[in-house]
Amino acid sequence: MITLPPEAWVALMLSLRVSAVATLVSLPLALWVAHLLARGRFRGKGMLDAAVHLPLVLPPVVTGYALLLLFSQAGPIGRILEPMGLGVAFRWTGAALAAGIMAFPLMVRAMRLALEAVDPRLEEAASTLGASGFRVWRSVTLPLMAPGILAGVTLGFAKAFGEFGATITFVASIPGETRTLPSAIYAFLQVPGAEPALRGLVLVAVAVALGAVLVSNWWAPRIAARVAGR
């Protein structure tokens, strides 16, 4: 049995909270953007698509620096948020924001593919059965997208959990506030003699990632089978 030092436990719990919040808050927004990209017809759709994918292709440190510029106390957004007590700079909410932005393209991508696979003829049939636009979405589109939403959430959570570069650039590595599991691993690497704690943290990271994949792999075929009517 591996015993973890208290600061490692703190980092793990913080990482779980940061990734969960990042994923759950991104979910509705990612769904909305996936709808815009899959079904929308508007000017600037290509720009939106590129902007959503930007964090995927930019060096994470660049994304983190951009967030720092925008959300620091002097930044254009930070200046508004800080007096309201909603500032995110050097707070765990900032870590969640960075993780969410990095996870966002992966979530949108999975949901967009799922939405594009939904047969619009089924939605048409639902409307001839008296269902309003919202009811069609809730009772036909959303359930048929469910496997893609699950895939997006799993992928997003894993990405948020492992996010390091943008997080450490944006909110640094403050123990108990912004030192997530990857940041803690990096910090332990800098300290001589911390190998046991380091190995424990690495094992925990592997276990969480493996757990997410196992849950998703168990769940995904069940949802897919349900949706396909088998």
Added chain:
Amino acid sequence: MLEAQITTRIGGFTLDVDLQAHGGVTALFGPSGAGKTSLARAIAGLSHPERGRIALNGKVLLDGTTNVPAHHRGIGYVFQEPRLFPHLDVRANLLYGARPGQDPGPVADMLGIEGLLHRRPAGLSGGEAARVAIGRALLRDPKLLILDEPLAALDAPRRSAILPWLERLRDRGLPVLYISHAMEEVARLADTLVLLREGRIAHAGPLAESLADPSLTPLIGPSQAGAVLTAEVAAQADGVMTVRTPVGALHVPGSAALGHILRLRVRAEDIIIATSEPMGLSALNVLPVTIDALHAGDGPAVMVRLRAGDGFLLARVTKRSVQALTLEPGRPVWAVVKTTAFAHGDVGTARPNAKA
């Protein structure tokens, strides 16, 4: 009653129709690309014509100022594909458009799907899925039901297995717009025939009259043409029924209860015309008739309308036979039809209140 005046460009052609459908089953018949589905989709609110007026039972669904969305039109639509919701079982599919608490039982019984309620759509055969799709549209309690070639995706045995269910549907009295390019289905189900050609209505009239009109053959198609008769079962033996029809007694294959009312289609190409009473024939149906009208088309064939009793038959013969036998209006002749020429699909049940 449905009124639809629609002018709209769709793809490469213009749909320009003025359709009036009263109760009963109105068949929209025409070749692929004639605009049948475009018209039906506009009526259902699934597409939006540039100009037009659509009203159902006096309620305006579309005009210059109104455009009622599809889900408020009260029009049921059965598509070519069943379009069942794969994530719902049959029962939930049936009840999708129904009132809360409604029992799917009676409709499921009528369509013979009561045993499938807990199955998933993926496990249904094509014929079962088609019936569930019809039941789902019915349970929505529509004021008009559009059936857009619901049998087109099925093979011939499946098609003829479902036709009796559609006859039961017709007999409920719900106004139906039935889209088809198969005259076999139209002849069995429809009360009114609307012929659509290249986006325009080429003919609209009562089914039996229309099918006996030789001048409409070019629109219907020579191999599809033929009279439709209402027939009452008078006797049966050896798998052959004797039925009373407006043109006289006929012998057709099949069995049904005495007094049962059938709808019978006599294809024009199955009729032989004889100028003297034929003797020693195996054909059981030899009717004395009078030539009423001849209509020559572009090809080698002539459509001949024959009058017998209160009804008409339509026969298709060659121009050569017309000349050789000097067939002309007013001449009494004999019409010969083999009993076995009546395919299974040509004998259907008729509305209970139909007169033989």
